[in-house]
Amino acid sequence: MLLEALADNQVKFIVVGAYAAIMQGSTLRTDDLDLCYERTSDNYKKIVRALTPFKPRLRDIPEHLKAPFDAQSLAQGTNFTLTTDLGNLDLLAELSGVGGYKEIAADAKAIKIGSVVCQVASLDTIIRSKEAADRPKDRLTLPELKALKLIQQREREGRDR
């Protein structure tokens, strides 16, 4: 539903992180949906319009310190870890080792989820970002992601034969 709301409002976003890998066959599990968004004032307004019905608020921040979720806040920050009525959502301006929306879009794939066609980060991009982030939880995912890439290649070859 979040993806539909974002698409309905013509938000420019790319699914990144574990969900991007899952859409492509990974068995990774995650608590949140990670999206990279285009940093333009027009897109900030669209993001706010799309997400407001789901009551987005900053995650793990004391209630009295919470800033409003509006276009101005988006313009002033970069990465936002949110919770919504539909679950956790991370809005990211950039991915480590890859760059921002434009760089990720360069080899993103269009994948249909339900009625929505989403831009989804390529496995190469996900692998590069996990290698660059290099946190223990990122390192744990790399063997699977690299194997998935090879299995996908073989599967495609089988399909094309």
Added chain:
Amino acid sequence: MTRETEEALRQLIDNPPAGSAIAEAKKFGVDLYSIVENLKLTPTERFRRAAAETDFVRRIRENIKKGDS
């Protein structure tokens, strides 16, 4: 995925080329057969399944929190 492709992938997992990403992942303990099963699903099915699991875990956490308070 055709049965032939699935069989070829299973053989690749059973006997991966030495030093390949598949061999490394196997050594690491990744269940590569689950990837083959996932590739039989559509992206929508993969997404919905993951979302349902995420939601299930979220509801359990909420219930634990409620129980603590």
